[in-house]
Amino acid sequence: MKISACVIAKNEAENLPRWLASMRVFADEMIVVDTGSADATAEIARAGGARVYSFTWINDFAAAKNFALDQATGDWVVFTDADEFFTEESAPRVRPLIEEYDGHGALDGFIVHLVNIDMDTGALLGTSADVQRIFRRAPHIRFVGSIHEHVENLSGDPGREMMVAPGIVLYHTGYSPRIIRQKAQRDLALLMERRARGEYKKLDDYHLMDCCYTLEDYPQAAAYARAARDSADRPIGSADRPHAVLLQSLILMHAPDAEIREAYDAACTQFPEKADFPLIYGAYAWAEGYRKTAEEAYREGLRLHEAHYQTGDYSGLLAPSACTRLAELAELRGAAEEAAALCAQALRMDPRCAPALYRLLRIFAAGGADDAAAIEALRTLYPDDTAAAFLASVLAASPFPRAALYYDARSSTRFSVRRRWLLAGETAAAAASLIEELEGAAAVGAACGDAFPHDTQGALALLLPRACAEVSAAPAVQRMQRRIARIAEARR
Numbered sequence: 306m307k308i309s310a311c312v313i314a315k316n317e318a319e320n321l322p323r324w325l326a327s328m329r330v331f332a333d334e335m336i337v338v339d340t341g342s343a344d345a346t347a348e349i350a351r352a353g354g355a356r357v358y359s360f361t362w363i364n365d366f367a368a369a370k371n372f373a374l375d376q377a378t379g380d381w382v383v384f385t386d387a388d389e390f391f392t393e394e395s396a397p398r399v400r401p402l403i404e405e406y407d408g409h410g411a412l413d414g415f416i417v418h419l420v421n422i423d424m425d426t427g428a429l430l431g432t433s434a435d436v437q438r439i440f441r442r443a444p445h446i447r448f449v450g451s452i453h454e455h456v457e458n459l460s461g462d463p464g465r466e467m468m469v470a471p472g473i474v475l476y477h478t479g480y481s482p483r484i485i486r487q488k489a490q491r492d493l494a495l496l497m498e499r500r501a502r503g504e505y506k507k508l509d510d511y512h513l514m515d516c517c518y519t520l521e522d523y524p525q526a527a528a529y530a531r532a533a534r535d536s537a538d539r540p541i542g543s544a545d546r547p548h549a550v551l552l553q554s555l556i557l558m559h560a561p562d563a564e565i566r567e568a569y570d571a572a573c574t575q576f577p578e579k580a581d582f583p584l585i586y587g588a589y590a591w592a593e594g595y596r597k598t599a600e601e602a603y604r605e606g607l608r609l610h611e612a613h614y615q616t617g618d619y620s621g622l623l624a625p626s627a628c629t630r631l632a633e634l635a636e637l638r639g640a641a642e643e644a645a646a647l648c649a650q651a652l653r654m655d656p657r658c659a660p661a662l663y664r665l666l667r668i669f670a671a672g673g674a675d676d677a678a679a680i681e682a683l684r685t686l687y688p689d690d691t692a693a694a695f696l697a698s699v700l701a702a703s704p705f706p707r708a709a710l711y712y713d714a715r716s717s718t719r720f721s722v723r724r725r726w727l728l729a730g731e732t733a734a735a736a737a738s739l740i741e742e743l744e745g746a747a748a749v750g751a752a753c754g755d756a757f758p759h760d761t762q763g764a765l766a767l768l769l770p771r772a773c774a775e776v777s778a779a780p781a782v783q784r785m786q787r788r789i790a791r792i793a794e795a796r797r
Contacts, residue, residue: 414440435542
């Protein structure tokens with residue numbers, strides 16, 4: 306059994322090395338179709354062991370991908386975009402999965418869980434989808450759609466199927482903040498150009514919705530989201546997306562409460578296990594001051610998040626904030642233990658959730674905890690020192706300054722000496738260090754003043770302390786004059 310890894314690429318020199326490394330784990334051949342690169346895409350692909358073909362770009366993604374399929378010789382094809390790659394754990398599982406199901410004649414391929422991440426930080430962006438990326442090389446499986454192309458079964462046989470690939474996750478960097486607006490503008494122009502020619506294709510509303518939402522045209526995004534939501538055509542693995550875009554667009558455009566509530570209820574009815582919707586609605590209700598409504602939505606969202614979370618779900622970004630706000634409500638009721646438990650829950654979800662940590666420390670202080678007790682409690686949440694710098698920075702603004710010093714000593718990035726003195730309560734030493742620093746800066750200014758233009762020298766003279774210019778027997782003045790002389794000598 307032979308596996309072909311295929312990709313179309315244009316100016317993908319930044320992404321291609323990672324794609325090649327990911328595909329090389331399981332592929333017998335790698336095929337790169339260059340659609341007109343001006344960078345080193347083709348050279349990188351050849352050096353990485355891929356066969357490279359050229360395809361003249363005709364504003365049709367499906368045509369380019371079908372050309373790539375025609376070059377493949379494998380029994381199975383893994384066809385991703387250049388800005389997609391399998392996670393380190395997933396790549397070795399691709400071949401065993403294909404081998405296990407190769408003999409299932411009615412199975413055409415697999416649906417893979419795709420997670421959007423930031424290309425610069427690796428952080429989850431809170432959006433994901435289930436996409437068709439692994440399939441048999443067969444005449445009836447082709448790409449359709451000049452933009453936002455997708456795989457279709459053209460055989461007409463309803464018995465053909467795609468199954469979810471268990472335990473395989475694909476990372477996608479194409480929605481990274483620094484490039485997403487440019488891509489949305491490009492795609493919107495292509496879609497509107499096609500519509501101007503009178504061409505309308507299924508899923509157009511879905512893709513227009515995403516473009517407008519990315520470009521912050523929320524009224525248009527909401528209009529297209531409604532059309533996509535009510536359409537009979539649903540993208541596999543992303544049928545909930547129109548509901549999410551509609552709900553968030555209405556919130557961001559400050560639509561009436563009743564309209565937002567209607568969109569929320571429709572989303573929950575259609576996707577009762579999706580935690581994103583109650584958590585989004587909870588955040589909206591909280592911002593509007595509807596505390597009881599927010600609490601109900603947050604609790605429901607957290608329940609669904611714990612029961613149904615998938616890597617990359619938006620609920621993963623919203624749940625820590627929901628816990629922190631529920632902790633605030635618990636504090637107002639005088640339920641300190643419940644509030645502390647909710648803060649701890651938020652920190653287990655996101656160890657660097659600063660609002661949750663600030664609130665937890667405040668609860669500790671209100672309960673009479675000292676620095677040692679705070680450290681002991683934090684060690685249960687942070688058993689190693691990987692978050693030491695984060696803990697030190699938050700603790701420095703808390704009632705536990707010595708705990709901040711404890712974590713600062715375990716951090717790879719340290720506070721300044723003066724800040725450590727302040728945290729230790731040594732204000733006199735901190736003040737002396739500040740005075741020494743200011744005197745040193747003044748001496749440099751006095752010694753180097755002749756290097757500045759005359760108007761700058763005059764301004765500098767006004768700023769420098771009198772000790773830099775006067776002649777006096779006072780020890781402080783004599784020290785300053787000696788320091789100025791040493792700096793002047795060093796300049797020569």
